Amino acid sequence: MANQEDQLFQQLFCLIGELHHVALQRPANKASFRGQGRLVHLLAHNPGAAQRELAVLAQVKPGSISEVLERLEKDQLVTRWRDERDRRIVRVQLTAKGEQLYQENLAARQRFERELLQTVTDQERATFSMVVQKMQEQLQKNYGDLLPKKRKEWQQH
Template identity: 30%
Template sequence: MDFCNFEGLYQSFIRVIKVHHQFLHIILEKLELYPGQPPLLFTLYKNDGLSQREIADKLHIKPATITVMLSRMEKTGLIIRKQDKEDQRILRVYLTDKGKEMCEELKKIMPVLNEQCFGNFTEEEKETFKYLLEKMADNIEKINKR
């Protein structure tokens, strides 16, 4: 493998990540959201009232990162945090009405993003691509567990 060849597979992968991130940022900026917030919103949309630790586990994000994200989202009125009734040490996170409305808006936008990304892919190509990405993630996870 020629590591100086910037036309290789890895460079193509980085390019896709970069242009996708830029496109997503443009879309989310109009909604005053950051790229990491939609997955968190959808997680709460499906499971309102999770603890910060549970959110971190579901999203595979460090708890400290979740704390920063939640603080920002709380300031913009998307979520509220309340102490657990049984265990005062636990903060539970809930979507506000604004947060639920944002999820509804995102549910309309995400298919547009997917169509922009995968519109000219066949169903078979989408499945193959998904399989290959999962395989890549598994390869990297194996390295990280060593």
Template identity: 30%
Template structure:
């Protein structure tokens, strides 16, 4: 008998990714952010003064896309842009006090999701699972030829 996609290992893996995204999206909605905005805020918070161009590369989006994202988050008072002291053409991005406070809330959200996801796992199972995921990641990096930006919980 042929295994259905939804019951296959890859099908279950895809479902877990979707469910994790859905859970994160629902939590982020409560504070008025989208996943991409939360990711951007996390990257800026851990790289204060990052240039807009470097931020676009880190997020793997076009500079025009990151500019639009920044404008929305800047309008909300979570980040600010300042010209580089040595090169006025370069804009650097910083989190505001409100952005830092929201980042702490985001960390708590992601800690909650992580706790829920790994409920019932032993330490040994978590170590093995991490090793297997790292192997999958390495396989895909070799095929794609590039890394992706880290998720917020890694920042």
């Protein structure tokens, strides 16, 4: 049994690594620097979010998010402004160019997913999804205190 578990996790970690590598190398990937695509995705689902909220959602330090947002702003993908009610809060939103980038990335990701899953049946997908959900539940049960607090929001989108 332990050998099967080892093999399963080796395959899973290898698959995740390969997916990540291919996603970053594909010409359809419009993210010009690390973290850009993720922030664009988060902003598409959280327009006008506070910069600090984005840092929590992205699971990074507020200072790190500031650097990425500066680059996105320089590329005219986002706009930032001070909240009128509380000037300490900086809000962020995608520009039309940023929304277009999000739509292009979404379409490319969906094509990639279809290519990857073309030989996987609906039943196999459902079974795999159920297995992953059970693993996530056990992870939460046994190691929930070690998991990022806002992970669920990222998974929903």
